Amino acid sequence: AQSVTQPDIHITVSEGASLELRCNYSYGATPYLFWYVQSPGQGLQLLLKYFSGDTLVQGIKGFEAEFKRSQSSFNLRKPSVHWSDAAEYFCAVGVKEYGNKLVFGAGTILRVKS
Amino acid sequence: EADIYQTPRYLVIGTGKKITLECSQTMGHDKMYWYQQDPGMELHLIHYSYGVNSTEKGDLSSESTVSRIRTEHFPLTLESARPSHTSQYLCASSDSGQPQHFGDGTRLSIL
Numbered sequence: 001a002q003s004v005t006q007p008d009i010h011i012t013v014s015e016g017a018s019l020e021l022r023c024n025y026s027y028g029a030t031p032y033l034f035w036y037v038q039s040p041g042q043g044l045q046l047l048l049k050y051f052s053g054d055t056l057v058q059g060i061k062g063f064e065a066e067f068k069r070s071q072s073s074f075n076l077r078k079p080s081v082h083w084s085d086a087a088e089y090f091c092a093v094g095v096k097e098y099g100n101k102l103v104f105g106a107g108t109i110l111r112v113k114s
Numbered sequence: 115e116a117d118i119y120q121t122p123r124y125l126v127i128g129t130g131k132k133i134t135l136e137c138s139q140t141m142g143h144d145k146m147y148w149y150q151q152d153p154g155m156e157l158h159l160i161h162y163s164y165g166v167n168s169t170e171k172g173d174l175s176s177e178s179t180v181s182r183i184r185t186e187h188f189p190l191t192l193e194s195a196r197p198s199h200t201s202q203y204l205c206a207s208s209d210s211g212q213p214q215h216f217g218d219g220t221r222l223s224i225l
Contacts, residue, residue: 010133034213036216040216041219041221042218042219043120043204043216043217043218043219044157044206044211044216045216045217046214049213051211053147090156090157100208100210100211100214101147101159101162101172101173102147102157102159102214103173104156104158105156106155106156106158107154107155107156109154
């Protein structure tokens, strides 16, 4: 069965520091991969997606992610975090055999300290 | 920006009431989804639809039901609400092969 693991429940970084959020997936074929961000009381906003091609994908708000097939990973990065980036981040894999239904990780809560 | 709307945003209601959570999208997407999300937890798919008159149950068992009579509308109904139904419900839609776009959710509390 497909699964997504986000090993870090909480991460705290200083404003201006770099960020990396980890995501590992389990899926038998080449996956569709996504990162979403959720602010308190809001729905999910798509940050970026990987379908095929270049394994380094750029997203909104200065985020990027790199697909590494050998490590079954899709880690999210940002070179300099802003206080407004504090939110919860979800990694998800799209299951092609089931109409691209999404399987989500448990999320990582990012705290930014000034 | 995607246009997908959920109403109400917040609902506090007593046990035994019938509840309908509304979800509408203006993008003409064929696929629509309902997720349940408890605080601090991941999203679990409870219902999805690939088009009008098509509905399927998701990975997480739910006592709720859905209907898809119109492309843009995908309401979720609880016939008799219980405290165990307290959660956040998120609606999403997508085109084939495209990312899902989410509404802002309905936070439901059953007393």
